[in-house]
Amino acid sequence: KGLRGKEHRRAPRIPSQFSQEERVAMKETLKGAIQIPTVSFSPEELNTTALAEFGEYIHKVFPTVFKTSFIRHEAVGEYSHLFTVQGSDPSLQPYMLLAHIDVVPAPDEGWDVPPFSGLESDGFIYGRGTLDNKNSLMAILQALELLLIRNYIPRRSFFIALGHDEEVSGVNGAQKISALLQARGIQLAFIVDEGSFILDGFIPNLQKPFAMVSVSEKGAINLMLQVNMTPGHSSAPPKETSIGILAAAVSRLEQTPMPNMFGGGPLKMALQQLANEFPFPANIVLSNLWLFQPLVSRLMERNYITNALVRTTTALTMFNAGVKVNVIPPVAQATINFRIHPAQTVQEVLKLAKDIVADDRIQFHVLNAFDPLPVSPSDDQALGYQLLRQTIQSVFPEVNIVAPGTCIGNTDSRHYTNLTTGIYRFNPIYLQPQSFSSIHGINEKISVQAYETQVKFIFEFIQNADADPRPVPHLHEL
Numbered sequence: 278k279g280l281r282g283k284e285h286r287r288a289p290r291i292p293s294q295f296s297q298e299e300r301v302a303m304k305e306t307l308k309g310a311i312q313i314p315t316v317s318f319s320p321e322e323l324n325t326t327a328l329a330e331f332g333e334y335i336h337k338v339f340p341t342v343f344k345t346s347f348i349r350h351e352a353v354g355e356y357s358h359l360f361t362v363q364g365s366d367p368s369l370q371p372y373m374l375l376a377h378i379d380v381v382p383a384p385d386e387g388w389d390v391p392p393f394s395g396l397e398s399d400g401f402i403y404g405r406g407t408l409d410n411k412n413s414l415m416a417i418l419q420a421l422e423l424l425l426i427r428n429y430i431p432r433r434s435f436f437i438a439l440g441h442d443e444e445v446s447g448v449n450g451a452q453k454i455s456a457l458l459q460a461r462g463i464q465l466a467f468i469v470d471e472g473s474f475i476l477d478g479f480i481p482n483l484q485k486p487f488a489m490v491s492v493s494e495k496g497a498i499n500l501m502l503q504v505n506m507t508p509g510h511s512s513a514p515p516k517e518t519s520i521g522i523l524a525a526a527v528s529r530l531e532q533t534p535m536p537n538m539f540g541g542g543p544l545k546m547a548l549q550q551l552a553n554e555f556p557f558p559a560n561i562v563l564s565n566l567w568l569f570q571p572l573v574s575r576l577m578e579r580n581y582i583t584n585a586l587v588r589t590t591t592a593l594t595m596f597n598a599g600v601k602v603n604v605i606p607p608v609a610q611a612t613i614n615f616r617i618h619p620a621q622t623v624q625e626v627l628k629l630a631k632d633i634v635a636d637d638r639i640q641f642h643v644l645n646a647f648d649p650l651p652v653s654p655s656d657d658q659a660l661g662y663q664l665l666r667q668t669i670q671s672v673f674p675e676v677n678i679v680a681p682g683t684c685i686g687n688t689d690s691r692h693y694t695n696l697t698t699g700i701y702r703f704n705p706i707y708l709q710p711q712s713f714s715s716i717h718g719i720n721e722k723i724s725v726q727a728y729e730t731q732v733k734f735i736f737e738f739i740q741n742a743d744a745d746p747r748p749v750p751h752l753h754e755l
């Protein structure tokens with residue numbers, strides 16, 4: 278099973294061992310990246326000063342990457358970066374590694390240390406971007422820098438694309454890089470981006486962590502609902518106001534969840550793969566989903582994270598109305614963020630939402646929307662998936678299961694479906710529910726050891742992508 282082929286490599290393998298000096302330097306370099314507040318507030322409001330500074334910073338801390346003759350660097354959309362690493366064997370199809378420079382805002386409140394301090398405490402580096410996603414960005418460039426210093430010459434060409442506006446759509450970064458590569462006629466073997474982790478403690482009764490490689494991601498709709506009513510004096514209010522009508526409508530949406538779509542796709546596959554990791558009777562239940570599917574789908578709804586995997590979610594995120602305390606407001610607006618389950622489409626969700634609202638006075642404005650992303654292959658012949666599996670196996674030998682999944686958030690990789698059918702979202706990091714809450718939340722942090730392991734992972738991954746295909750045994754066969 279696995280990728281079959283001749284077992285011979287062209288270049289000697291470079292061990293993924295780093296000196297004490299290199300290890301200190303790599304964590305200090307990450308801290309420096311965290312200290313640059315590359316915050317995206319909205320598509321129109323980015324911290325461009327910080328983004329420009331970040332460009333200068335990576336030049337300074339990764340000098341070998343920038344001076345190597347077979348690496349071309351281009352700035353795209355002003356602040357995004359595209360690196361083309363020309364491999365020595367043009368017969369091998371290139372791949373691409375993605376990460377993003379921007380971060381979501383982080384007000385100081387609630388943090389143990391200021392969010393842009395990059396302070397180290399108890400073996401952890403704190404700060405916005407330590408998990409999302411400067412860790413990946415810095416680890417990719419750091420691993421490449423270290424390989425180049427060791428005179429490594431890649432066989433397979435690859436690209437590194439670093440978007441600057443991922444948190445607010447990716448239209449000026451990832452989308453432009455994608456168009457540029459398409460204009461150059463590039464087709465990629467696969468892409469690796471953020472979006473999933475080695476999950477630890479997300480499923481009750483599952484003691485051991487497992488690696489989830491997301492092979493798809495949910496779609497999304499930002500829907501604005503609006504009610505217009507005649508304004509007037511608040512001393513003689515009408516029976517219903519724009520605020521009352523809209524509040525009732527959004528409450529109906531919140532109280533009426535979209536249907537549970539458990540039953541197909543990556544999640545069912547993952548649970549079946551995980552079945553034997555559970556104690557009795559969960560192992561029997563998960564091995565016999567043909568019988569227990571209704572029970573499992575109900576259990577998945579109990580927790581807000583697993584609930585997000587089985588249905589289109591409805592999140593009320595903005596509500597605006599009113600201009601003065603004694604004026605009946607003419608307009609009320611609310612925005613709802615739907616994340617669409619892979620088994621549904623934008624049109625289906627809009628129809629369901631209209632039926633739930635069931636009020637002609639409410640106008641629907643779709644601000645932006647896209648369908649769920651196609652499911653990338655995860656079979657024995659899927660190069661990107663198998664390379665990830667092989668590298669997980671060698672860097673995290675204690676992890677028994679690598680399973681395909683669906684990313685509940687969105688990533689820059691969604692802009693690259695024109696270049697490849699193999700899009701994999703995976704961060705080589707252990708994630709617990711508490712660290713999941715810190716992403717876009719407070720006290721986001723990464724352990725120094727986890728960051729070093731991420732560098733090691735990419736250092737090995739690049740070399741694995743250059744090795745001749747070789748059989749990859751299934752982990753449970755070991």
Ligand SMILES: CCCCCCCC/C=C\CCCCCCCC(=O)N[C@@H](CC(N)=O)C(=O)O
Nearest residue numbers: 443444445472473474479582685686687688689
């Ligand atoms: C049986 C399996 C249990 C699985 C539990 C799932 C735990 C979830 C783990 C990881 C999900 C982390 C998602 C991170 C990627 C999100 C990236 C992001 O923040 N994107 C933004 C901006 C955008 N590009 O649209 C977003 O709003 O989604």
Ligand SMILES: [Zn+2]
Nearest residue numbers: 377409410471
């Ligand atoms: Zn991210």
Ligand SMILES: [Zn+2]
Nearest residue numbers: 381409444717
């Ligand atoms: Zn994010």
